[in-house]
Amino acid sequence: MANCTINECDKPVKAKQMCSMHHQRWRRHGDPVVTKVRQSAEPTACKWVNCDRLTVSKGFCSKHYYIYRMQNVQKVQVNS
Structure with a gap:
């Protein structure tokens, strides 16, 4: 079985002569060696009425997310 063609990668090829990690990076970012770090969103208050907890x-x-999921609510009363 062939190995990934990216330098210093010994993982087996999945597609386009790259391992699955490098192939996914190529598909998402257009470059198989790019690494992007996800940025966390700023903490905000819950959008449920009269709730000040963090989201x-x-x-x-x-x-409230649990309630939302369990009741499968389509419209939620939102604080403006």
Whole structure:
């Protein structure tokens, strides 16, 4: 089995003569050797009415995100 053609990479080839990691980087960024670090968003308050906790996902704190997921709510009353 062939190895990745990128310098100092000994992983097996998955596609286009690159390992899966370098192939994904090429697909996402156009360059197989680029490494980009994800930036964290600034912490914000939960968008549920009268809740001042910090968000965890989709603009809700952990408690309200759980409720949102369990009830599969389509519209949520939002603080303006």
